[in-house]
Amino acid sequence: MTNIVVGRQEILDSNMSIHAYELLFRGQDFDLSSKDGSSEATNQIITDTILEIGLNNVVGNSKAFINFTAQNLLEKIPLYLPKDRIVIEVLESVAVDLRIISALKELSNEGYTLALDDFQMSSEWRPLLEFAHIVKLDVLANPLQETLDLIKELKPYNLTILAEKVETHEMFELFRDAGCELFQGFFFSKPNTVKGRRVGVNHLAAVKLLTLVNDPDV
Template sequence: MSEFFIARQPIFDRNLKVFAYELLFRSSDTGAAPKDLDDDAATAQVLSTSEEVGLSRLVGKRPAFINLPRKFLVEPDLLPFAPDNVVLEVLEHVEIDDAVIEGMAGLGDRGYTLALDDFVYDSRFDNALRHVAIVKLEIPQIAPKDWNTEITRLKKLGVKVLAEKVETNEEFESLKALGCDYFQGYFFAKPKVVRGKRLAPNKLAVLQLMSKINNPETDIESLSDLVSRDVAISVRAMNYVNSPAGALNRRIESIREAVVYIGRETIRRWVTLLIMAKLDDKPGELVTMTLVRAKFMELLAQEANQDDANAFFTVGLFSVLDALMDAPLEEVINTLAIPQELRDALSQELGIKGQSLALAKALELGELSSFDPFEIPAPIIASLHQTATQWADETLAGMAKA
């Protein structure tokens, strides 16, 4: 059987909370949708893999958006899922004929939620619009001056409007003001302010604390002292350490003991994540993406037998600080006490850590690439990324319970 992996892309609500994930089939040989694989086969792979792995492992309790080509519309019995946790996207090039309309009506009667994908209004969609709950507007294909007309037309029909391929925060704010309900794109990973602003004092303090905690020269006593200065972080860290997720066989009663018992690296990471979680004006998926990126880079380094896998994790963790801190990455890096090698990896993607960062970014787009400095086979790369994604989900779930 050929190797493949499932890429997932977040879909946000108006408060930048993750509403759902779109699942996309990708070949682990190229990282793209295979050119010789048609839509029917790609959807079949997503459905088969999701059923085998378990949909909840891929998307948790959130809905999964799954592309639906013609075959699955006219033969709806091929769908293996109950209707309660999926949104079926009718692909834009599906011919809307009587058979498709009948299939859409039947799926709606069975309780499935339907969406139209990559939508730009055309009268051929009029009949289909009666059976869908969500329409995905392809924003780059619509002139900004026409956004209001398109959104208003759809809102009058009583459907939810999902703006896809939203690339900037400015686009997000404009589309939100026009009434869009959901959003998809990479705007969440870009800072709102990139020039002419200094870091706010509270964020600078958080960043400096993160820097000290991630500095290998910070000893255990200093690390314990830093953590203890923040009551909220101390409480949440201790709660996690003593929770079932911590998997310890006795109760930990002090921050210092936690650092010694669990190990410096584990507590360092958890405290860093807890600090990041305090930046509550940021979308949760940004933190998820950061964790996936950092863990993937660590796993990649371990697979390549690098002796500084923790440094790879740190590069991944710090690579999104511009978005977390609303400031240019160069400015943020200047506040960090990190080696020049890490600075170069972050700012210019130089060296093996920089190339690993470039690979991690490519995977976030559902693509494999030639960036891999270790020449690890693509199926293993795909597997490492899936492992990192699962780890990030479980990590955040553990933090929520702690």
């Protein structure tokens, strides 16, 4: 058996109560700069969290934000997971095309919650706003006024806006007053880890077994 290390960071609401956790890959097994490596890292996080450690031991009763690559989405990996416990976080590196739009629409129609990571308003990503649920804004990525203008532009959509990389109480108050409802950043907590022991498994096969685990008729 090998050691498991799963990173997690709190996501808080406007009352600074824990709303969810983002799960983060911590390890050296995969090259996260490569497409296949990032996809395998997501599969490992899923199997480590749900099958090895147990989701409740990692996030309690809260939801888990899990990063998904284009490959994960096209393989429909999220459909193997409990829709009431996870948030599908679409990485900013995903190239949005008709196949991705179709896959995300299907997930949304199935009742999964979709979050768009490091969102920037563009012709590529704008169509996703029609069925996404959460938009994550990196509040340090652009000048403050640009971020505030983007928040205003997003208000007509039926979305929850999450401000990430919030580093001070002043930033928290500023973006809360601007309309953000969820918050993530070093002001609240730095990522910490949950550890366990892993039995070697084929990640994709194990993820697919979750379909049976989550079938109420089994």
